[in-house]
Amino acid sequence: MSLDEVRKCDGIQNKDRLLVTHDGIVYDVTMFAENHPGGRTLLETAAGLDLQHFFDNYTVHGKSDKAANWLAPLAVGKLTEEETLMAKQHTTPEKHVEKRMAMLTKARRKILVVTASLPLWLAVRNFVSFVGWFVPSLGRSLARIVPVVVPGFSPGAEPLHCEEEEQYSVAVIGGGIAGCGAAWSCKESGFRVTLFEARPHVSGNARTFDWDFSPYREKDEEQTVRSCVSVTAWPSLYYKNYTALLEKLDIETVHQPLSWFLNSKVEGAVGTLWGADPRLYEGSLRKVLEKDFNRYKYTLNISNVICDFFTFRWAPWRREDEPSMYDNHQGLGFMNPFNIIPLYTLYRSLGGSDLWWDVVFTPHYTASFLVDELRPFPAVFGPLIESQIPLLPNKSNCWQGKSKRGENDCNINTCVTWKDAGKGIREVFDRLTSGIDLRENTRVLDVKVLPNGKKRVYDENDKYVDVDRVIFACPVNAIGNIHKSHSELADTILATPIYADDLHPSSGHMHAVMHSDSTVIESEHREDCLKRASNYVEVTRLSNGEINIENQYNFGVQTPGPGVYDLPLDKKPVMLISHSLGEGKSIDPSLVRGTGNHARAHPLYSGWNVMAMLSLRLVNGENGIYYCSNWTTPANCHDMSFLSGLVCAHAVGAKYPFEHKREAKKDFNRLRDLMGI
Ligand SMILES: Cc1cc2nc3c(=O)[nH]c(=O)nc-3n(C[C@H](O)[C@H](O)[C@H](O)COP(=O)(O)OP(=O)(O)OC[C@H]3O[C@@H](n4cnc5c(N)ncnc54)[C@H](O)[C@@H]3O)c2cc1C
Structure with a gap:
């Protein structure tokens, strides 16, 4: 196969066929794009290019042999030695950024239209809610007709209240602080919760690291030091809900100069x-x-x-x-x-x-x-x-x-941190997930809405669970590929957020x-x-x-x-x-x-992300499917992610867990306003 042919199948010149190369082999990833765990758009960014750059810089591909195994059966040709080298040289980070920006520009045109029409849709939502307060059945009928979600009235967007333990069920996809927070809050309110995490352990971006100092220390000294890699400090003045959580979970913190x-x-x-x-x-x-x-x-x-x-x-x-x-x-x-x-x-x-x-x-x-x-x-x-x-x-x-x-x-002097760094943060996640059906090392591949309104969540081990509600708490790009029947409006919103x-x-x-x-x-x-x-x-x-x-x-x-x-x-x-x-x-x-x-760690603080976040209210809760995590909040930090999880859990029907904390509750209500659910 010629390199020229590969370059044409780049998702722009030729949209029907996506080709990539790796080590001189040409792979046809057209069908696989729909199942790419990082989402279709990210794979399209690589179409026409060589995968080495992507494997080097998105190290998740090399952490197991999953990526290589998925790729192997898709081989359709081979490049000459000379073209193998050319393919690698051509795939520079700049080339990658150029393609990604072209895709984001397309998405941005659409999000501008969506954001500009927000006042109209908010008026429609308010009208339907208003009618629904007086005549609930009429509110529900109207909510079925309008193309945006009306919280409390659209199918699946009504809160569920468990009158008996585990009467209703929720699947949470993503075990960062947002997902674990949502799962914990739902469990506390009596829901049966299944939490899926693609990596071997929950914690998401809140990573820790064990430093081995054994060659440098005396025998009776501590040999290993556990530290954080992220979430090393936070201003408690602003992190009111996270502080309330640590208090509730009995995790000690200290001042951090x-x-x-x-x-x-x-x-x-x-x-x-x-x-x-x-x-x-x-x-x-x-x-x-x-x-x-x-x-x-x-x-x-x-x-x-x-x-x-x-x-x-x-x-x-x-x-x-x-x-x-x-x-x-x-x-x-x-x-x-x-x-x-x-x-x-x-x-x-x-x-x-x-x-x-x-x-x-x-x-x-x-x-x-x-x-x-x-x-x-x-x-x-x-x-x-x-x-x-x-x-x-x-x-x-x-x-x-x-x-x-x-x-x-x-x-x-504004910040605090863990009293015992690596241990403290791990305890947060252990305590949040205790008593939950936790499925680590289990990537969710598909979520289907069944005719009876339940959602079927399929994972990579060919298992599934049927649940009443689903909360996505993972990076945005993957969601479209998991929830395949999402609407055109959701597609625009999911394609917009930009990450570091x-x-x-x-x-x-x-x-x-x-x-x-x-x-x-x-x-x-x-x-x-x-x-x-x-x-x-x-x-x-x-x-x-x-x-x-x-x-x-x-x-x-x-x-x-x-x-x-x-x-x-x-x-x-x-x-x-x-x-x-x-x-x-x-x-x-x-x-x-x-x-x-830290790939896909930080959504940027930018006006585009704010537009996506504000527009998300139009689809959040559609068919009982919710979205939280850092891209759904105005910025990116642990308190915001955690609180976004609580907001989704509340929309599902869970109680807000820090009712007696006045200022924390104000923040909760403010984020509810911002997320519109
Ligand atoms: C280096 C660094 C330093 C930081 N320092 C601080 C700090 O000092 N203070 C602070 O407040 N914040 C800090 N942050 C930010 C903070 O870590 C994040 O805001 C927060 O952890 C994000 O949590 P999240 O739950 O929104 O998303 P994530 O942590 O990204 O969680 C998403 C989870 O979803 C999982 N997932 C993805 N796809 C699937 C799938 N298909 N199926 C199942 N699971 C899936 C992922 O594996 C991941 O675990 C730092 C971040 C970094 C990277």
């Missing part, structure tokens, strides 16, 4: 920055780029004033409200132009420079968002991130002074290396950083002119619990998690302790 250290070597902006330190010390980037820091201050002030104005923060009835991540739509919040105007645009319009944005803002937040493209980040979120991980620290979010870690120590790896499929921010090689930190700053920096961020200009943001997460500082926390500072083991190592640098292979991959 955080301090980002940034080392820029980019011409015109050479200097360092302790994120939590407001002082203008010699060589501080605050001094080098003072004008830009001021511009950013104005940007945040404006953003604050506008957001407060639209959300009625000034109104007497809102004065009692504690700060919240979920209240940007309160009052007239939906009309706030900053929902779609990027923070970057606002900052630039006030005279801020690109240099500051690329060398300070983006590196500072890349550690949190795992993506170095933050220009689409909506201005409405500016005040929120500033209050959690400030660039302009003040007394309410930072602490500075003398400590056992340094003469001039300074850190962010859509922009940077091969960048180091997706790939983590756990290691103990401290030489990656510049010698001048090494000792200080190992002692007190939760992150070491090095910003350099690459030979191709682009900026590289290297992140070393310092788990020696970030990990409480046995084995690390109480050790004298000079005895703490070096525990670094490296992303996007700078040009010319390397990690001593003998000090590498493991690797990890």
Whole structure:
């Protein structure tokens, strides 16, 4: 077969036949696209290209031999040796991104139409609900006719209340915090729950890692240190529901001092920055780029004033409200132009420079968002991130002074973490899933709506369960392939969300290396950083002119619990998690302790995702099928995912579990408003 023929079958020039290559063999994946576990669109992105890039960067393909086994029978031809090489060289990350963006652009045109028609559909829904309150049977009849879901009236969208134990059943697909939260809440309210998780263990993106220090420690010392890889810290002020959950599950937390250290070597902006330190010390980037820091201050002030104005923060009835991540739509919040105007645009319009944005803002937040493209980040979120991980620290979010870690120590004091890092987070998932029919290592392949309204959920082991309700709590792309009879409207919404790896499929921010090689930190700053920096961020200009943001997460500082926390500072083991190592640098292979991959981890904070999230209400609950998890919320964090699970469980008929927590309940109701169910 010729490479030319393969390239034509790329899902764009030829939509009827999809060909890919791998190691010189040509595979026809046209039929398989409907069953691709990552979804049809993601496979279409690879059509006409070589799979090596996708296998290297989406390591899920290599974790078992499933992908290879699925591919083998689809072989239809062979390339010459020369063309095998050409196919590999042609499939660059840029080529992949180009195709993905073309697909997203198509989806975006459609979502614009859907979002523009939202007010109309909301009016229709309200009308049907209004009629239904007076004449329920008429409400139900009307709900059958309209093309959008009317909560409480459309078939399958009525809440079920178990009068006796396990009267009704729910299947939850995806065992991250959203799925486990939904499953737990349903079980607490008497539902029979089956929870499916494709990976060997539940926890989703809340991963942990065991560091083996046996060669370096005395016999009677703790040999293994358990740390998190994600969900290392959270501001309890904003994570009200997650905090309530930890209290209920009896999981102990401790204060987590955080301090980002940034080392820029980019011409015109050479200097360092302790994120939590407001002082203008010699060589501080605050001094080098003072004008830009001021511009950013104005940007945040404006953003604050506008957001407060639209959300009625000034109104007497809102004065009692504690700060919240979920209240940007309160009052007239939906009309706030900053929902779609990027923070970057606002900052630039006030005279801020690109240099500051690329060398300070983006590196500072890349550690949190795992993506170095933050220009689409909506201005409405500016005040929120500033209050959690400030660039302009003040007394309410930072602490500075003398400590056992340094003469001039300074850190962010808004966050908490596990008392015992790796153990704490695992206990959360164990306790959430206790008593549930948990099927780990079991990928769901198909969900069918049966004529009697029940849903049949098929898994990869050729087993199925029949249930009354289904809650999807997995990444968005796969859902269309699992729930094949979804509507055209659902298809548009499911095709829209953009994830961090859509922009940077091969960048180091997706790939983590756990290691103990401290030489990656510049010698001048090494000792200080190992002692007190939760992150070491090095910003350099690459030979191709682009900026590289290297992140070393310092788990020696970030990990409480046995084995690390109480050790004298000079005895703490070096525990670094490296992303996007700078040009010319390397990690001593003998000090590498493991690797990890965060593909499909973070949906981007972008106006497009907000549109998909708001539009989702039109199909959420259709035929008793619900959607939660991070792509269904306004941003991406543990509290939001967990709460989205509670919102879906509530729509299914479960009780809200923290009734007595006033502020947590307000957040729950705010997210219900946003999700529209
Ligand atoms: C490196 C990193 C650091 C982070 N740090 C923090 C932090 O400090 N604080 C914080 O609040 N948040 C943090 N986050 C974000 C947080 O981890 C996520 O917001 C949250 O865990 C997402 O949970 P979720 O349930 O929505 O989705 P996921 O965790 O993605 O869960 C989805 C689950 O669905 C499963 N699945 C997919 N398809 C199927 C199928 N067909 N059948 C069955 N199961 C399926 C997947 O295997 C997965 O387990 C971090 C994330 C990363 C990657």
